[in-house]
Amino acid sequence: MSTMSTPPLTPWLRQPLADLLRQRGHAWLLQGPSGIGQYELALALAAAWLCEQPAQEGGAACGHCASCHAIEVRTHADLCVLMPEVAMQELGWPLDEKAQADIDDKKRKASREIRVEAMRDAVGFAQRTSARGRGKVVLVYPAERMNTITANALLKTLEEPVGDVRFVLASEAAWQLLPTIRSRCLGFTLPWPETAEAEAWLVAQDVPPADAAALLRAAGGRPSDALRLARSGQSPKAWSLFPKAISRGDVGALSDHAPAQAVGALQKLCHDLMAVGNGAEPRFFEAADLPAAPSRLALARWSKSLANAARTAEHPFNAGLMLEALVSEARSTLNSAARRP
């Protein structure tokens, strides 16, 4: 089996990890906006809990012992990872045999939610004895991808923890979780990384130094999202030209975007125009790259329409038509500013 090596923890997550390890909670909810490392921190916490030789200072996982190795190769008997199947595939975690066979045989698609079957396995896992004698860990990510049935099954286990099992839930939308789940966990909010720290990290991931600042800005300060933009071939130059291309109605500016990404890019533009309209600094674009801000009413209408589009963008009826409609609406919104008296 091919394995995906775990990159070292980003600098801005080291202190949070040390803070978490100093405390005794058996169920943590790590929360904060996407793209700043909930999953990475959750995995580092699980690895530290299970490590056979954790560091003297801070207690982080050693990275070399049998337990750390088993996590590295995704076969640790005392770690249960609960994720939507698409996330497991993306992050290199093996699916259980039956699920993999069903997907291979095209009986169904990989799930975008945490499946009830997987939760049942996790409940069973929580009740077994630890294989390596250092306790067990259930990692849930993104925790907001549990439906009510799955969440209630987890809740039972959280309420009556059996023996030596610990939980770490990581969420990018914690407000979507059942309040009863939130109240059973200790909450921990991830800090935003410093800009300089995030840029240095991007450069260390092979992003050209000249592009790091612009991509980080395009990602609204979220380093993982910036890295994803870099790897998807987003050029900082094209990003800076994007607002004006859209106000000209140039569909080409979105042609290499999947519908969900296209909606996301337009939402950033709409956000920045609203900010500028309210006298604030733009977040995703340079002020000089933005067209004149349309009226608040026009922007509010556009924002609402983009939020609706975001809900259907994962499975659009016709991606090409959707992009054309998005650009056409953006263009008329942006040009309404020019017509204002």
Ligand SMILES: [Zn+2]
């Ligand atoms: Zn170790």
